[in-house]
Amino acid sequence: MDWSLKKMHVMNGIEYLIDTNILIYILQGNSQVKYFAESEILTISCITEMEILGKYQISESEKQIVGKALEHCDIIDIDSKIKRLAININSKTK
Numbered sequence: 001m002d003w004s005l006k007k008m009h010v011m012n013g014i015e016y017l018i019d020t021n022i023l024i025y026i027l028q029g030n031s032q033v034k035y036f037a038e039s040e041i042l043t044i045s046c047i048t049e050m051e052i053l054g055k056y057q058i059s060e061s062e063k064q065i066v067g068k069a070l071e072h073c074d075i076i077d078i079d080s081k082i083k084r085l086a087i088n089i090n091s092k093t094k
Contacts, residue, residue, distance in 0.1 A: 017043045017076075020051040027069060043074040045082075 016039050018026075023044060025033040036042065052066055076082065 016041075017045070018048070019044075020048045023048060023052060023069070023073075027065065041074055042072065043076060044070075046075055046077050049075050 016036055018036055022033055022036055023042075026037045026042075049070060053063065055062070058066075
């Protein structure tokens with residue numbers, strides 16, 4: 001997987017909680033997720049952090065790129081309240 005660090009900067013002042021796939025698309029420069037990359041604050045869960053850094057055979061250069069991108073993210077840990085919220089949201093969506 002060829003990841004390049006795309007500049008994440010303040011544009012619209014909206015905060016998003018993004019999942020692993022969206023973060024990967026942002027790192028790849030995918031134009032379909034450009035709107036999210038322009039958000040003031042990108043928030044990910046610790047699960048997303050673990051998934052992206054724990055990618056099978058991730059290269060050192062990919063780790064560095066991801067590490068720099070994560071510096072621009074708020075990372076939330078999972079607690080029982082967040083877990084219940086996720087279960088509730090998941091149960092209401094397809």
